[in-house]
Amino acid sequence: MKFGIVVFPGTWSEKDTHHAVNGVLGQDAEYIWHGDEALDQYDAIVLPGGFSYGDFLRCGAIARFSPVMEAVRNFADKGGPVVGICNGFQVLCESGLLPGVLMRNDHLEFRCIWTDLKVENDTTMFTSTATKGQTLHIPMSHGEGNYQADEATIEKLEGNGQVVFRYADAAGNVTPEINPNGSINNIAGIINERGNVMGMMPHPEKASEKLIGGDDGNVIFKSMIENIVATLA
């Protein structure tokens, strides 16, 4: 299968994502420039981390107006798989492809730490190789990852199983103490109702090999590959 990795000016996780899906997992992968509008040749789109357009104004607020985002929206509308990581998650929220917002971390500092993510839904195309309740050891690196939405939206997300990952301890306990940024209900990743667009703050592409601290991030890309290859067959 072929991954398309969107590159905005200021994106910095595109090479790490390419390394994870191509270098480690052996899939085709190409970069998509922010001015490009043709996405038909890709089986899945990744919006990687970084500081798109410098994140001036507000994280992801300028990226949503780029030509490629119009194309991503069409791609998602047709059911194409899209995953937004960190800044990519922020862009998806700004674009309205996912509900809610990512506010400044509650302690007001940037945080680069390893997190343990409890898998809350293992039936999605992004988590099907995981097991519900399992934790994934994946680092985060952001100043604005404090997920918030209005009460009705949260209720809906929780009720529909749209909360995919929560910050937890290694044993899977979800506690306020372990919450690294103030996200409501320790939410680290969500999926849209249709199940083809996921956003998450931690970086699965930075956990792609044991040598660099762990390879739990591959669970997400492997799940995508398995499900997408199955539909292509």
Add this chain to the structure above:
Amino acid sequence: MPVTQETLDEIALSRDEYEAIIDRLGREPEPLELGLFGALWSEHCGYKHTKALLRTLPSSSDRLLVAPGAENAGVVDLGDGLAVCFKIESHNHPSAVEPFEGAATGVGGIIRDIFAMGARPIALLNSLRFGQPDDARTRYLLNGVIGGISSYGNCIGIPDVGGEIFFSDTYKGNPLVNAMCVGLIENGKMASASAKEPGDLLMLVGADTGRDGIHGASGLASRSFEEQAEMRSAVQVGNPFLEKVLIEACIESLDLPGVVGLQDCGAAGITSAAIEMAERSGMGLKLTIDDVPRREEGMTPYEVMLSESQERMLLAVTHGMEGPVFDLFEKWDLDATVIGEFELGENVRIYDEGVEVSSTPVITLTDAPEYKFAGVKPQWLTDLQNADLSATPIPSESPSEILLKMLASPNIASRFPIYRQYDYHVQTNTVVEPGGDAAVLRLKGSKRGIAVSTDCNGRICYLDPEIGTAIAVAEACRNLSVTGALPVALTDGLNFGNPETPDVQFQLTESIAGMGRAADAFGIPIVSGNASLYNQSQGTDIFPTPIIGSLGLLKDVEKHVTAGFKSDGDVIIMLGADSAWDDIDGLAGSEYLDLIHGKVEGQPKLDMDLEIRTQAVCRDAIEKGLVKSGHDVSDGGLAVAITESAVIGGIGASITAAPGERWDAAMFGETQSRIIVSATSENLSEIEKLAQVSNVPMVALGTVGGESLSFGDSITLPLADADDAWKNGFSRATAD
């Protein structure tokens, strides 16, 4: 018209230097020219007080692909077709005036130095010094500097993998902010900061030029900023997003056939960058200064030439081949403008609106005066060195209480509260994260890896600049060796006081001599450097602080070890000493003496041969897979080193020997050349053999295991208590 003292002060030139300019030009310089001289003859660009000394440093090695001095930094061969360049740069005075932007633009500046070589920046480190954190202004500076580094580094996508931070009142009001950047280059793809032939175009790319940072090099960096009531306008403002885009565009541009040279625009702006390019190319240069895109109207040629606006680079481009260069920069939404042309001749000729406003020989501008001096050892230093350390009173507190105090010292406690604000994972090469002795990075596409570290103990350098600087080199290398990496190159960041005083002249002379001696002993070159002088706080010169950046090579990165103890029952071994505990001499310049007794005194010592043999045995044992952990004994001595390995590994340790009557010197003495490793008991005899063959003393100290720490009959402490002191000490010491 004779120049006024005020004008000379503004550009930090002395009356004698002004006379020398008249002598060389055969006439009075125009105001614009005086600005050029002020910038290029500043300490920051011209190295007036350090050039003669720096020339003595070792700069050759079989591994060097580009010699230091030929370009902005030397390039070191790593094998497998890979090469690396690295450099440290200071931004002390800007950070004292405006900590956030000062530190941020310091990071931005050193990154430009590295990608100007055609290298992709793969790691950042920073070496910081502040006054004691119980002072509110110091905390403001500390938070601003960390915020600035975090803001710039995180946005630009280069991992911040290490460095050091140290607190002492000597740096109060004059913090040191040194940033180091490491870049990776494919062997053979190095860029040169020069033009190829007359007719080559000089192109300015990146940001527009504004009025910010004028006199940054001459004013802020080259004299005591305390003289200046308000120099904030000389601090530039950084835009990491623009620099990120600039990195991608510039590295991409080097693949275009027309791009022959790349140079960063840093201190002293276009003046220094363009004129140094002309010098390196052995050509003249015609600059059409009115072509420089500006942020604001009404800027004079003087202001344009001396602006230090950030995120600008210069390209040398073959005449007629500039079309694709414009296209490439347009793709990245960056400005690119032809602002000059290299030509036959010796002069830099500056044109404004068709009129030649200055024509000066390049060599006259770049050949700054050189001040030579011989240092005389001051009596106060002899007195400090001769202090009777055995007169130090034994504390009334228990050894456990002292250990907990030491662990919680802002100079020893875990730096996690700082580095968790820096992205140290991006680029996915980080094998050993910050928090160990050195960071280890893998090199994609190769089995090899590199280790990087910075080191300098200003207290020790103050007590003996020669030995202290040799120790800084030894320790910067030891930090690499304890991971298994072979030291291959060094960079230096000299931070000293006012070089016009005899004491600082002595410190500079001795320090650089010590650096050269140590680098020679290790057989490795110093590939780049930076000098920041006039660092004074409340009228007193700072401790001499020659920060050493070190880079080591691991042939198989998988074989590295980390500082934490690993398994129950492992034997704890010390290499480099034959008895467990230190003696009274080890207290010289120690953290213990400063923290507990408020004293900085004694004579530091280093046995260089022992140091080199000990590091070699350590690397050998790691390479052979005999040891599971490696950690340097440094600040806080053996008790602190053992505790760190225990806390990092999350497992207790028990040391058998009793520390004796002078338990303080025994446990907290900082005698050099000592390394702690742990190994299974089966491997102990193999390690003994290695040590014996190399004539390196060693001693089995005790065992790993349990949930407490015990040091002979002196200390028994739950590991959790040590963990709390070490992990939370920094946040507690720096809380408002």
